[in-house]
Amino acid sequence: MLKSLQIEPEKCTGCLQCEVACSYQATSLFNPSISRIKIFTFHEEGRFVPYTCTQCNEAWCLHACPVEAIVVNEATGAKEVIDDICVGCKVCTIACPFGTVNYSQNTGTVYKCDLCGGDPECAKACPTQAITYVDSDHGGLERMRAHAEQNLPQDAQ
Amino acid sequence: MKHVIVGAGPAGVIAAETLRNIDRRSEVVLIGDEPEPPYSRMALPYYLIEKIDESGTYLRKEATHYSHKNIDIIRDRVRELDPQAKTLRLENDAPINYDKLLIATGSHPVSPPIAGMDLPGIHPCWTLEDGRNIVQRAKPGAHVVLMGAGFIGCIILEALALRKVNLTVIEMEDRMVPRMMDQTAGTMIKDWCLHKGVAVHTSTRVEAIEQGAGETLKVKLSNGNELDADLLISATGVATNIDFLAGSGLATDAGVLVNDRLQSNDPDIYAAGDVCQGKDFSTGDYTVQAIQPTAADHGRIAAMNMAGKETVHQGCVNMNVLDTMGLISSSYGLWMGSDGGESAMLCDSNRFRYLNLQFEDDVLVGAQALGMTQHVGVLRGLIQTRLKLGKWKDHLLQDPTRIMEAYLANTQAIGHNAGVI
Numbered sequence: 193m194l195k196s197l198q199i200e201p202e203k204c205t206g207c208l209q210c211e212v213a214c215s216y217q218a219t220s221l222f223n224p225s226i227s228r229i230k231i232f233t234f235h236e237e238g239r240f241v242p243y244t245c246t247q248c249n250e251a252w253c254l255h256a257c258p259v260e261a262i263v264v265n266e267a268t269g270a271k272e273v274i275d276d277i278c279v280g281c282k283v284c285t286i287a288c289p290f291g292t293v294n295y296s297q298n299t300g301t302v303y304k305c306d307l308c309g310g311d312p313e314c315a316k317a318c319p320t321q322a323i324t325y326v327d328s329d330h331g332g333l334e335r336m337r338a339h340a341e342q343n344l345p346q347d348a349q
Numbered sequence: 350m351k352h353v354i355v356g357a358g359p360a361g362v363i364a365a366e367t368l369r370n371i372d373r374r375s376e377v378v379l380i381g382d383e384p385e386p387p388y389s390r391m392a393l394p395y396y397l398i399e400k401i402d403e404s405g406t407y408l409r410k411e412a413t414h415y416s417h418k419n420i421d422i423i424r425d426r427v428r429e430l431d432p433q434a435k436t437l438r439l440e441n442d443a444p445i446n447y448d449k450l451l452i453a454t455g456s457h458p459v460s461p462p463i464a465g466m467d468l469p470g471i472h473p474c475w476t477l478e479d480g481r482n483i484v485q486r487a488k489p490g491a492h493v494v495l496m497g498a499g500f501i502g503c504i505i506l507e508a509l510a511l512r513k514v515n516l517t518v519i520e521m522e523d524r525m526v527p528r529m530m531d532q533t534a535g536t537m538i539k540d541w542c543l544h545k546g547v548a549v550h551t552s553t554r555v556e557a558i559e560q561g562a563g564e565t566l567k568v569k570l571s572n573g574n575e576l577d578a579d580l581l582i583s584a585t586g587v588a589t590n591i592d593f594l595a596g597s598g599l600a601t602d603a604g605v606l607v608n609d610r611l612q613s614n615d616p617d618i619y620a621a622g623d624v625c626q627g628k629d630f631s632t633g634d635y636t637v638q639a640i641q642p643t644a645a646d647h648g649r650i651a652a653m654n655m656a657g658k659e660t661v662h663q664g665c666v667n668m669n670v671l672d673t674m675g676l677i678s679s680s681y682g683l684w685m686g687s688d689g690g691e692s693a694m695l696c697d698s699n700r701f702r703y704l705n706l707q708f709e710d711d712v713l714v715g716a717q718a719l720g721m722t723q724h725v726g727v728l729r730g731l732i733q734t735r736l737k738l739g740k741w742k743d744h745l746l747q748d749p750t751r752i753m754e755a756y757l758a759n760t761q762a763i764g765h766n767a768g769v770i
Binding site for chain 1: 359363389391392395400401405406407408409410641642645646649668669670672675677679681722723724725726727728729730733734753754756757758761
């Protein structure tokens with residue numbers, strides 16, 4: 193069974209340990225600004241939202257790539273960037289409607305979450321289980337249903 | 350069932366693969382008129398700077414990819430289409446018949462009506478063969494004139510600068526990338542290039558080109574100046590490859606006219622990619638977009654319909670991303686704004702930062718960004734999902750950089766969403 197990152201923003205304290213762990217795993221640097229997972233801060237609501245690639249089935253990034261530099265890791269389901277093949281054209285960065293593929297001017301290539309090959313550091317670093325690595329269909333249907341119902345017009349409910 | 354695809358660019362290749370995946374027993378034939386394996390024109394600038402070799406431009410890296418998928422590749426040029434006989438006449442090989450046909454022939458560079466355009470040392474930058482010719486002449490210190498600073502001109506501009514040539518850019522409109530960025534952003538890109546030591550002349554035309562001393566060219570400009578050049582690169586626009594359809598009865602305008610199934614006026618003939626006048630998501634009009642993501646979408650959707658799996662094309666968001674000597678720009682949808690819409694703008698000319706958002710009510714319909722590389726895709730996402738931003742539109746009018754927060758606040762478990770997820 194494929195696993196995926198489950199993110200529960202209500203549990204996030206904004207400690208940024210995920211960003212530190214991610215950047216170190218991916219680049220050997222402690223540099224949250226190049227982390228593949230990002231924590232967005234909502235001061236007014238007093239909330240933090242961890243956010244990264246969901247490894248979506250549509251894989252807009254992969255289909256938009258003109259040189260086959262983004263491939264599916266069959267073991268993890270992650271869409272991975274092959275640095276040696278990426279030419280840095282950035283088409284994937286505008287094609288991904290979730291905004292989770294970014295370009296690095298330092299490397300001249302794009303980068304995104306690759307689930308650390310199946311052992312994501314962000315989930316291990318998170319002290320409050322706001323980020324967990326779980327079976328892909330765990331709770332997903334209920335969450336989607338709840339969200340869909342919320343968006344129905346009032347008289348349709 | 351025999352599927353024939355004319356054109357071996359991204360749209361054609363993706364269509365061939367999609368057909369093979371969903372219709373395993375059918376015959377899939379891909380016709381391309383260039384000698385190389387199917388490759389990406391998008392990758393040519395990176396070939397020019399030797400970041401990749403020729404094989405780095407190939408759309409698929411495995412040499413056996415097509416044979417493994419049982420996709421027949423024919424290297425030939427289609428001369429004529431006969432829809433009554435369902436036959437294509439080729440330049441060299443015997444005629445080929447089809448059950449379903451996909452036209453994915455792309456476009457070609459247009460040569461402007463200027464005296465001397467046929468002299469040696471003048472090249473478009475369109476094919477791998479053009480790339481090889483440019484590499485020959487664009488040696489460090491060589492004098493190179495780039496005619497046209499549209500998207501293609503600008504993407505080559507970076508490669509030429511990195512090859513350390515002495516570069517002059519001539520653009521007849523009043524700014525760079527005029528069909529991608531507005532006056533403010535297009536002017537900032539020009540200023541950036543000037544800062545980097547590239548001579549850029551906007552509102553200027555090349556009037557004539559003459560043979561100079563030795564192998565050099567004399568380039569006469571509308572401002573009265575004359576430039577000596579070892580190489581002139583022509584990037585003054587492209588036109589669709591539809592000439593071979595003349596007399597076939599297939600309806601064309603700027604490109605092949607299709608419906609929302611990417612089907613032409615002949616029900617067995619479809620079109621995809623740069624040659625296809627397909628639906629624009631933002632306007633609902635049918636236009637030639639000529640961009641990579643649209644080619645990929647067209648290829649997949651046309652193939653689904655060819656294989657009998659009816660798939661409606663919702664329209665593609667027109668979008669572009671460009672790197673001009675390290676200054677990264679992108680634009681999306683109705684970046685120029687719409688009637689009665691509202692906009693938010695942030696501009697810091699000294700730091701080359703610009704962000705412009707266009708709204709209709711509380712929905713994002715277009716955007717331009719300069720100097721931004723993080724999370725830019727969400728601009729496309731917000732436009733294409735027509736997400737109602739609610740109060741976050743007001744936040745964005747105050748501070749347009751908060752696009753990710755605006756997206757998350759309306760889709761994640763915070764604020765009014767927190768209770769239900």
